[in-house]
Amino acid sequence: MVCQDRKYTIIALAAGLLLITAASCKKTWEDVPLEQFTEEYVWDVEDSLGVKARGFLGALYKFLPEGYNRLGNDLLDAGSDDAISSATGATDVQRLSTGSFNSINNPDDQWNTCYSNIRKASLFLNNFHKVPLNIKMADGSSAKKAWRAEARFIRAYSYFELLKRYGGVPLMGDEVRQVNDDLALPRNSFEEVVNYIVSECDKAVDSSWQDPIEDSRYGYVTKGAVMALKARTLLYAASPLFNGGNIEAGNPLTGYTNYDAERWKLAAEASKDLIDYNKFSLQTEFKKIFITPGNREVIFAKLSGNNKNVETNNAPIGYASAVSQGRTSPTQELVDAFPMGNGLPITDPASGYDPNFPYANRDPRLTYTIFYNGAQWLNRSVQTYEGGLDKPNTNVQQTRSGYYMRKFMGAYESQTGYSDIPHPVMLFRYAEVLLNFAEAQNEYAGPGQDVYNAVQAIRERAGLNPFQLPAGLTKEAMRQLIRNERRVELAFEEHRFWDIRRWKIAEQVMNSPLHGMRIDVSSSGARTYTITQVLAAKFRAPAMYLFPVRYDEVAKNPQMKQNPGWE
Numbered sequence: 001m002v003c004q005d006r007k008y009t010i011i012a013l014a015a016g017l018l019l020i021t022a023a024s025c026k027k028t029w030e031d032v033p034l035e036q037f038t039e040e041y042v043w044d045v046e047d048s049l050g051v052k053a054r055g056f057l058g059a060l061y062k063f064l065p066e067g068y069n070r071l072g073n074d075l076l077d078a079g080s081d082d083a084i085s086s087a088t089g090a091t092d093v094q095r096l097s098t099g100s101f102n103s104i105n106n107p108d109d110q111w112n113t114c115y116s117n118i119r120k121a122s123l124f125l126n127n128f129h130k131v132p133l134n135i136k137m138a139d140g141s142s143a144k145k146a147w148r149a150e151a152r153f154i155r156a157y158s159y160f161e162l163l164k165r166y167g168g169v170p171l172m173g174d175e176v177r178q179v180n181d182d183l184a185l186p187r188n189s190f191e192e193v194v195n196y197i198v199s200e201c202d203k204a205v206d207s208s209w210q211d212p213i214e215d216s217r218y219g220y221v222t223k224g225a226v227m228a229l230k231a232r233t234l235l236y237a238a239s240p241l242f243n244g245g246n247i248e249a250g251n252p253l254t255g256y257t258n259y260d261a262e263r264w265k266l267a268a269e270a271s272k273d274l275i276d277y278n279k280f281s282l283q284t285e286f287k288k289i290f291i292t293p294g295n296r297e298v299i300f301a302k303l304s305g306n307n308k309n310v311e312t313n314n315a316p317i318g319y320a321s322a323v324s325q326g327r328t329s330p331t332q333e334l335v336d337a338f339p340m341g342n343g344l345p346i347t348d349p350a351s352g353y354d355p356n357f358p359y360a361n362r363d364p365r366l367t368y369t370i371f372y373n374g375a376q377w378l379n380r381s382v383q384t385y386e387g388g389l390d391k392p393n394t395n396v397q398q399t400r401s402g403y404y405m406r407k408f409m410g411a412y413e414s415q416t417g418y419s420d421i422p423h424p425v426m427l428f429r430y431a432e433v434l435l436n437f438a439e440a441q442n443e444y445a446g447p448g449q450d451v452y453n454a455v456q457a458i459r460e461r462a463g464l465n466p467f468q469l470p471a472g473l474t475k476e477a478m479r480q481l482i483r484n485e486r487r488v489e490l491a492f493e494e495h496r497f498w499d500i501r502r503w504k505i506a507e508q509v510m511n512s513p514l515h516g517m518r519i520d521v522s523s524s525g526a527r528t529y530t531i532t533q534v535l536a537a538k539f540r541a542p543a544m545y546l547f548p549v550r551y552d553e554v555a556k557n558p559q560m561k562q563n564p565g566w567e
Helices: 012-023 051-062 092-098 111-130 143-166 190-204 223-238 262-277 309-314 332-337 364-369 430-445 449-462 475-489 496-502 551-556
Strands: 083-085 298-302 328-330 425-429 514-521 527-535
Touching: 051 111, 051 143, 083 092, 092 527, 111 143, 143 190, 143 223, 190 223, 223 262, 223 298, 223 425, 223 430, 262 430, 298 430, 332 475, 332 514, 364 475, 425 430, 430 449, 430 475, 449 475, 475 496
Parallel strands: none
Antiparallel strands: 083 328, 298 425, 514 527
């Protein structure tokens, strides 16, 4: 469960950062061989700039979630009802969408990764006091508090990643166990893990730790990121899967053993606190959120160097000037979730939806999220009709649904090729906070004006006209509207996979076939649109609402209980 310790603290993950730091020094020799960083070397009592400690802390960021194409070259969303993998053979992510995984071959098992980061964060928190850091923040306060808050956040975030996958897990606290210690620990309850994450967030959000949100802090944990983690954790805790819908009644590891509406109130208050913090706002243009560094919608993002990876992995395949793999095929279910430009769902007779022109006059976010037939890209129209340049029906990897993913990519509509641009992974952004608040407040108190305001702000930014919601919506009607708004606004950001679980609707949406659009063009140019099945998804309830605990953890630890329905 945890890494074994040695006499010396080995910090392999930080080596790259320390090498970069060393390059700026005049010395041409090493104080200590890089393969043997001792505790004394890292927690240097004379290092007033905290160079070595910063390298250790910086390495923790590396193992935060990657986001794009991280599961065997696929997005996690291709394991939900929003997309499928374009690969024709068996894929890791398809095991998630068809239920063909277990405690040995779970492609999204994050147990070891999270506990490794938890251990390293605790090492930092237990030893950083030795470093005489003499760096000030923009407000004049010591950076020491901010650095400790960063480590505390990363540790709490790792526990959240475990919580949403497995339920209750062993809590280590500040303890860093040694190889000779008793490592056969039982799982803590779901409630205890939630309370621990919230407590750690509260400790990190100290009134003396300022959060000026300067460009120099972009990509670092800030007070806003900590508040966002607390709000998301409480939202999950209040959700049906854990709050009243426990998959095994009376089992404290898999959720609360009772329903309590006050949990929704706590979640709403946590999101409202972040809204009232007034440091973040919606980016004016939806498509610029993901390619404009430092915009005020981004609460916390994992950074990487400029690249063209999202485009080459996921854009349409038929462009000789810019080779792409077209790895992600969005489903018809996701496309149909986008309303018309007037805000009405396509199923509403008054919406103006025309099945013979299915992409006309739609929510502008559709164009910025999904490539459909006729969309503009690299100076020509995308051709996903049968035999088109982007769906040639040859043995090359291509869309299986008639769609490609567009989101997160640069503005290449009129260009002839790709260039290296930022592709930060959005771990928290303000639109999610508004939707978190709207959902929790609606569940607790019904659709008041504050709920309307939060949802309408997002719809207005999207460009819907009118963006206003119908007056007098019931709680149930608002619930469905908010859930759909989350789906289209946060598509491909690793929310849908978890949302359908925490809402406890995965057994409905993932036990139904997933579809795409076949487009045939006649000799006269007439187009025929036919919805076709592209994948027979499968969800085994109730077991698949939580992941199985790794087989080796259960096998070696008699106190480690497996989740219901798994071996």
